[in-house]
Amino acid sequence: DLSRSAGLAELRDEIEREVAVRDPDVAIAGAGTARLPNTSAFLLPGRRGETLVIAFDLAGVALSAGAACSSGKIAKSFVLRAMGLPDERAASAIRVSLGWSSTRDDVAAFLAAWRQVVGERPGRKVA
Numbered sequence: 001d002l003s004r005s006a007g008l009a010e011l012r013d014e015i016e017r018e019v020a021v022r023d024p025d026v027a028i029a030g031a032g033t034a035r036l037p038n039t040s041a042f043l044l045p046g047r048r049g050e051t052l053v054i055a056f057d058l059a060g061v062a063l064s065a066g067a068a069c070s071s072g073k074i075a076k077s078f079v080l081r082a083m084g085l086p087d088e089r090a091a092s093a094i095r096v097s098l099g100w101s102s103t104r105d106d107v108a109a110f111l112a113a114w115r116q117v118v119g120e121r122p123g124r125k126v127a
Contacts, residue, residue, distance in 0.1 A: 008098050009037035018111050022120040038098040043089050052094050059113035064095045
């Protein structure tokens with residue numbers, strides 16, 4: 001239903017805004033383009049997606065590395081490569097997906113886990 005899709009997009013956008021405030025060096029794959037309302041792919045410079053997945057799991061949040069089309073595979077994500085991302089950037093990707101029952105409480109839990117796993121570097125910019 002379209003109203004639920006809009007609600008998911010609002011939650012996704014909230015997550016993306018809050019992550020950007022916490023660390024402006026983090027990029028969002030596909031930002032500014034038409035994309036799924038429930039999914040964000042974050043690129044974290046200098047980090048490995050697989051390592052982040054484990055750390056988030058230990059913090060109580062399930063997410064994935066790479067793009068959905070490469071989930072469960074060790075090979076590099078052909079989707080992220082097709083988007084023009086170099087291998088190193090694609091390897092730093094984590095994918096956060098919201099479900100139909102996701103709420104603002106889930107967003108808050110994710111952001112708390114982000115603080116624990118990634119930390120915060122507000123205002124930091126790489127030249």
